[in-house]
Amino acid sequence: MHNAETIAYGVYAAPGTYDDTYRPAYETYEAPPQPPETLQLPEPVQLTETAPYAETVQLTGTAPYAETVQLTGTAPYAETVHLSGPVLPQLPRQDAGRAARRRRTRSAERPESTIRRLVPQALVVAFLAGGTTAFVAEDKAVELTVDGKPRTLHTFADDVTELLAEEGVRVGAHDVVAPAPGTALTSGDEIAVHYGRPVRLTLDGHRHEVWTTAHTVQEALQQLGVRSEGAYMSVPRSQPIGRAGLALDVRTERSVTVMADGRARTIRTNAATVGEAVAAAGITLRGQDTTSVASGSFPRDGQTVTVLRITGTKEVREEAIPFGVHRTDDSSLFKGTEVVERAGQPGLRRITYSLRTVNGVRQTPRRIRDEIVREPRDQVVKVGTKPLPASVRGADGLDWHGLAVCESGGRPNAVDPSGTYGGLYQFDTRTWHSLGGSGRPQDAPAAEQTLRAKKLYVRRGASPWPHCGTRLHG
Structure with a gap:
């Protein structure tokens, strides 16, 4: 008698291939018929971890290939994954007893075999579920506002720069992005893009070229710090500012x-x-x-x-314009002799002055107009270049100085009260010309006048000077 089954030496049956109950070769066992039964899995296996996305894997089912995997945890992405397969058909009646014995044998001898088989499956499912969770974690829900127009979107971009490129939003040097480009993104972030607009601002007479992200004139004035109370504006305060900008004239109070x-x-x-x-x-x-x-x-x-307060009148004054003198050489005249060929004539200028009284005070006259009424005419003078003769035969040695003093007081330009006679020796114009003189005798040099007087003496003696002629002989 044995307390355990006697196993034939050298006989071994692999579990799960056929009846895995060990017995002597000479023993034959016939199991009584058993109704079909449903196989039950062992207790659910739970795998729990403490990572940020902790999960619980629960494997349940009615057959080895029908399981439900449930992933739960504290992360926002807890999920349930169902894995299902065909239920193993019921065993025939004649094999039922044999299956029951195999089940009892596996439970008694190797209870950990089912756990060893299910644990890898659970790990695979947990790995796949964890990957799904990581994939979902990379997705970010953000709000993007472009020039005042908001929209909510999901993105896998890491920072603001990638998000703008992904959405096709281009920004320039005068545009404002908040938060700044390059800032890391997290779910729930709000990103705003404000486009810059050029404004040609004329403020109190001074021109400026400025940029603003404001959408209206009033917002731009506030952004630029311009005091608008009581100010004049060339466009309404509510005027929208387009991307092309506008010209704005502001005059503050x-x-x-x-x-x-x-x-x-x-x-x-x-x-x-x-x-x-x-x-x-x-x-x-x-x-x-x-x-x-x-x-x-x-x-x-x-x-x-x-x-x-100005009151005033005008005053017109006339002024003479001096004439010029033009001199020309004349070889027919003795040196020192100048003859006026054409007398000069002064011009005339008419000037208008303004006489003003400002707030009751008389001001200095101010010239407001100047016009030439008559142009001046130059005087033309001939200048002698002929050398004077050394002497006149028959007249040298006489007292010509005494005669001159008697006739004219010794003055070469002397003229008698009647205007008929002139010079040192009081020639009349006709006699002077007959002696070779030109012009008037009183305009000729003293030496020439003495020369002409000597020639007259040779011709007519002292008779031309009836009162003073006796002075010639002392």
């Missing part, structure tokens, strides 16, 4: 003081010119009235403008 008629008036104005500011102060300019600064200039904040 300024304080200007106007002095007129002994009073000071301070106003706040956005006028474009001093003239407009003066008119806004209720002051009217009349006649020749003007302002201390140019009426068309831009009024500055804190500027004081004085109104000048």
